Amino acid sequence: KEIRKKMIRMSELGIEEKNKLIAINPSYGKMICKCEFVTEGEIIDAIKRPLGATTLDGIKRRTRAMMGGCQGTGCMIPISMILSKELGIDISEVNKNSKSSIAVGFKED
Incomplete structure (x- = not known):
């Protein structure tokens, strides 16, 4: 039986664990969501997992990004760029849910 790997939550790790992970x-x-420390x-891990996130709400459910005080105004565009x-x-094809x-509504040149 396959067991799903637990998602890494940087906010739950100690400083030594964080440094080891960042070295790898x-x-x-690189902090994307400063309110929730994501x-x-x-975010990339949430996208690449089996049944990975393909929308902003998918990222939100898996990582808590966009759930902080700014409600995504500070991180929605960077997350959209990563997606x-x-x-x-x-x-312009990144969706909210x-x-x-459509979340961003413009097309880059």
């Missing part, structure tokens, strides 16, 4: 994968050192590495890159889609809920 520097994306865990890093780029955690765009990791999914190989234009940022379904195919008809």
Whole structure:
């Protein structure tokens, strides 16, 4: 029986564990959601997992990003850019929660 790997939560790790993880994968050192302390590495992990996140709400449910005091005003665009890159889609195709809920609404040149 396959067991799902627990998601890494940087906010729950001690300083030594954080430093070891960042040394292995520097994306865990780049803070994306400052309210909930969610890093780029955690977001990429949420996208690449089996049944990974493909929408902003999917990222929110898996990582708590966009649930802090700013409600996503500070991190929605950076998260959208990560989704765009990791999914190989234009940022204008990133959805909030379904195919008809375009989040950013502009196309990059």
